[in-house]
Each structure stands twice: as structure tokens, then as C-alpha cells.
Amino acid sequence: xxxxxxxxxxxxxxxxxxxxxxxxxxxxxxxxxxxxxxxxxxxxxxxxxxxxxxxxxxxxxxxxxxxxxxxxxxxxxxxxxxxxxxxxxxxxxxxxxxxxxxxxxxxxxxxxxxxxxxxxxxxxxxxxxxxxxxxxxxxxxxxxxxxxxxxxxxxxxxxxxxxxxxxxxxxxxxxxxxxxxxxxxxxxxxxxxxxxxxxxxxxxxxxxxxxxxxxxxxxxxxxxxxxxx
Numbered sequence: 683x684x685x686x687x688x689x690x691x692x693x694x695x696x697x698x699x700x701x702x703x704x705x706x707x708x709x710x711x712x713x714x715x716x717x718x719x720x721x722x723x724x725x726x727x728x729x730x731x732x733x734x735x736x737x738x739x740x741x742x743x744x745x746x747x748x749x750x751x752x753x754x755x756x757x758x759x760x761x762x763x764x765x766x767x768x769x770x771x772x773x774x775x776x777x778x779x780x781x782x783x784x785x786x787x788x789x790x791x792x793x794x795x796x797x798x799x800x801x802x803x804x805x806x807x808x809x810x811x812x813x814x815x816x817x818x819x820x821x822x823x824x825x826x827x828x829x830x831x832x833x834x835x836x837x838x839x840x841x842x843x844x845x846x847x848x849x850x851x852x853x854x855x856x857x858x859x860x861x862x863x864x865x866x867x868x869x870x871x872x873x874x875x876x877x878x879x880x881x882x883x884x885x886x887x888x889x890x891x892x893x894x895x896x897x898x899x900x901x902x903x904x905x906x907x908x909x910x911x
Contacts, residue, residue, distance in 0.1 A: 688805060688812050689713050691732035693723040693749065694767070695741045703736065706794050707801075720744025724752060731759055731866075733809055734801060739768035739779065747782050754783030763804035767792065810853060817852040819910055821896060824852055833894035843868065844887040851900065851910035860907035884908060 690712045694700040700716055707714045715732065717723035721743045723735075735753065739746040746766060753759045766784040768775060776787045786800050805813050811826040818824075821834045831838040831848065840848065846868045850859070859867070861877040869875045888900055901909050 687713065688734070688809060689715065689730070689732040690801070691715050691717065691723065691726060691735045693717045693720065693735065693741070693746065694738045695719055696738075703794075703797075706798065707736075710798060710801075712801075720746065720749045723749050727753065727759060731762060733762070733812075734804055735762055735764045736797075736801070737764055737766050737784075739766055739770060739775075747779065750779070750782045750784050761808065763808055765797075765800060765804065808853075811849045817849070819852055819855055819899060822848075822852070822891070822899060824848060833891060833896065836894045838890055838894055840887070840890060843883050844890065847883055847887050851908075855910050858903045858907050858909045863907070 688711075690707055692700060692704055692707065692714055694703065694716075695718050697718075700718070704714045704716055715726055717726055719741050723737070724744070726732075727735075735749075737746040737749055746768070750764050750766065753762060753764060760783075763785040764783065765786045765788060766779045767788050767790060768779065769790040770776075776789075779787045785804055788797055788800065802813055806815055811817055811824065814827050816823065816825050822838075823832045824830075826849065829845065831840055831845070847864070850864065850867045861880045864880050865875055865877065868880075884900060888898055891900075892898055899910055901911070903909060
């Protein structure tokens with residue numbers, strides 16, 4: 683199961699716990715960025731949004747609850763799954779964490795295997811292709827394990843960039859993505875690419891998909907961006 687390119691932000695103020703958890707996440711194949719307090723976490727999130735956040739509740743400067751609240755109230759980050767870690771074992775604390783927007787709540791001391799399973803479970807919802815799930819949209823099927831794309835009964839041959847574009851669209855079906863978002867998701871923030879390049883590759887993707895018959899699955903939203911469906 684490939685988890686390449688999945689970015690996990692680990693926010694934990696206890697160095698020993700942070701080191702152990704980071705080691706286990708990296709052993710699973712995730713790219714891990716680390717923060718030791720809430721303020722550092724918000725700075726890292728503003729620089730590059732992660733695919734998932736593992737967040738300790740009790741931290742100096744800014745609590746995990748406040749970090750979660752800010753993440754979940756900002757449109758550009760509210761879809762990021764947040765797993766809250768806490769030594770607070772009262773039911774009311776778990777309810778408060780979930781009410782703040784956390785997607786999962788894990789009490790310390792936690793079982794590492796269980797925590798890794800919870801991480802995978804959250805990523806199946808938000809990054810299904812990255813954890814090996816087959817994606818479908820109408821008559822289009824994408825298998826990330828084999829990198830095979832079909833439309834109906836015909837195989838679709840895509841270049842690497844067009845393939846990544848299709849994965850992005852299929853993981854975020856129905857969402858309108860602007861060119862800047864597509865650049866970040868497909869090319870990455872570390873590479874400079876002109877926004878017009880996005881249009882060129884979307885045109886190529888459309889041509890190949892339409893070549894297999896059927897309607898154009900990619901919708902242009904004038905003045906905003908593109909969406910699948």
C-alpha cells in the first residue's frame with residue numbers, strides 16, 4: 683500500500699513522545715513535519731497545509747484545542763483531518779475536543795498500532811488514492827496500486843502530470859479547485875509553474891478522456907477554476 687507524498691504534521695510538546703511517534707509514522711512511509719507547540723504548528727500549516735494533523739491537547743503558548751479551532755474555521759484548512767491526543771480521560775473532554783472539530787480523539791497512553799490504524803482510517807476519507815483505494819467517477823475508474831485508468835472498458839493512457847491531475851479531481855469530486863490550488867496539489871509549492879500550465883495539462887487530460895467516448899467529465903467554472911462532476 684503506497685502512502686508516498688502524504689504529509690503528516692505532528693504537534694507534541696513532549697520530545698520523547700514526539701520522537702517515538704515520528705519514527706513510527708515515518709516507518710509507515712509518511713512524510714512527517716514536527717511542531718513542539720501550537721504557535722509553531724500554525725506557522726507550519728500556513729506555509730504548507732498537511733494531509734493530516736496529529737495534535738496534542740496540552741501545550742504551551744497555544745493549546746491543541748485552539749489550534750484545532752483555528753484549523754477548522756479557515757476554509758482552506760477545514761477539510762484537514764485532525765486527530766487529537768490527550769491525557770484527559772473524562773468523557774466531557776473527548777466531547778469538547780470533537781465539538782471543536784477534531785475528527786478523532788485518542789487518550790494517552792495510546793497503542794501505537796491502534797493510532798496508526800486511526801491515521802489510515804482518516805486518510806481513506808480524504809486521500810483515498812494515496813492509501814490504495816480504487817477511485818470511481820461515472821464510467822471512469824482509477825486504480826492507484828497499478829496506476830491503471832479505464833473509461834468504460836477501454837484503458838486510458840495518461841502522462842504523469844495528467845494522472846496526478848485526475849487523482850486530485852477524483853479525490854475531491856464536486857469541489858471547485860482554482861489554478862493555485864491545483865498547482866499546490868499536483869506540482870507542489872516548491873516548484874514554480876505558471877498558472878497557464880494548469881490549463882494546458884487540463885486540456886490534455888480532457889482530450890484523452892473524451893477520446894474514449896462519453897461527455898467531458900471536467901467542468902470549467904468561469905472565473906473560479908475546475909471541478910470533476
